[in-house]
Amino acid sequence: MGFKHVAIIMDGNGRWAKAQHQQRTFGHLQGSEKVREIAIAANDIGIEVLTLYAFSTENWKRPKEEVDYLMKLPDVFFNKFLKELMAKNIRIQTIGELEAFPDSTRQVLERAIQTTSKNTGMILCFAMNYGGQREIILAAQKYHEAVVNGIINKDLSPEIFEQFLMTKDYHAVDLCIRTSGEQRLSNFLLWQLAYAELIFEALPWPELTGDHFKELVLDATKRDRRFGGL
Numbered sequence: 296m297g298f299k300h301v302a303i304i305m306d307g308n309g310r311w312a313k314a315q316h317q318q319r320t321f322g323h324l325q326g327s328e329k330v331r332e333i334a335i336a337a338n339d340i341g342i343e344v345l346t347l348y349a350f351s352t353e354n355w356k357r358p359k360e361e362v363d364y365l366m367k368l369p370d371v372f373f374n375k376f377l378k379e380l381m382a383k384n385i386r387i388q389t390i391g392e393l394e395a396f397p398d399s400t401r402q403v404l405e406r407a408i409q410t411t412s413k414n415t416g417m418i419l420c421f422a423m424n425y426g427g428q429r430e431i432i433l434a435a436q437k438y439h440e441a442v443v444n445g446i447i448n449k450d451l452s453p454e455i456f457e458q459f460l461m462t463k464d465y466h467a468v469d470l471c472i473r474t475s476g477e478q479r480l481s482n483f484l485l486w487q488l489a490y491a492e493l494i495f496e497a498l499p500w501p502e503l504t505g506d507h508f509k510e511l512v513l514d515a516t517k518r519d520r521r522f523g524g525l
């Protein structure tokens with residue numbers, strides 16, 4: 296299996312819930328159960344990093360009740376699944392600016408990161424208060440600072456710039472899947488998706504299954520990736 300880094304835009308929780316005559320928050324709860332199932336499937340097929348878009352820098356625009364609910368979900372999720380993720384040797388990491396979250400949310404995330412930090416298996420990375428443009432601006436600022444402080448010289452290459460991104464320790468994204476039929480990136484991993492294969496899946500996130508995910512990934516590995524060559 297050639298793919299090292301798979302990223303997912305977990306979209307469609309709200310519409311899925313509406314279709315079940317439920318509140319949008321019920322969709323998010325169901326969506327968090329899916330995170331477990333898809334993470335385990337990704338781990339099964341040997342993916343090294345699975346990055347999940349959980350909360351964007353734009354999602355603050357949503358009604359307060361929905362944002363508040365999303366802030367509480369990590370606690371619910373890790374209470375239920377941290378043991379299992381540990382048993383699977385999965386490491387939790389995050390990208391995004393966690394400083395903006397309530398202390399309790401941050402502590403839950405930091406505890407999960409800490410508890411799993413010595414695991415050596417797949418990295419399950421949650422993009423939380425993450426936006427691709429914001430990440431690139433922060434990287435540019437850090438780069439500038441490093442030049443001003445004489446830590447690096449002015450010659451900038453993609454390889455050097457990547458060292459200032461939040462994903463500096465990860466391989467470039469091989470495949471990005473967005474559920475729920477929307478065909479846009481919504482500010483996700485703009486730099487890292489430069490040569491990613493893309494899949495726009497019609498199913499909403501709460502309906503994706505581990506087997507279907509594996510099939511999507513394995514099909515995509517058969518594509519001819521040319522990276523501009525022949």
Ligand code: IPE
Pocket residue numbers: 305306307308309310311349350351354365475
């Ligand atoms: C994705 O589902 C989850 C988050 C953005 C947190 P949505 O909440 O965007 O669901 P839809 O797109 O409104 O159906």
Ligand code: IPE
Pocket residue numbers: 304305306307348349350351354477479481
């Ligand atoms: C993208 O979904 C963000 C996450 C999945 C966390 P959105 O539902 O926020 O994207 P738009 O608003 O439809 O572009």
Ligand code: MG
Pocket residue numbers: 306307308
């Ligand atoms: Mg959406």
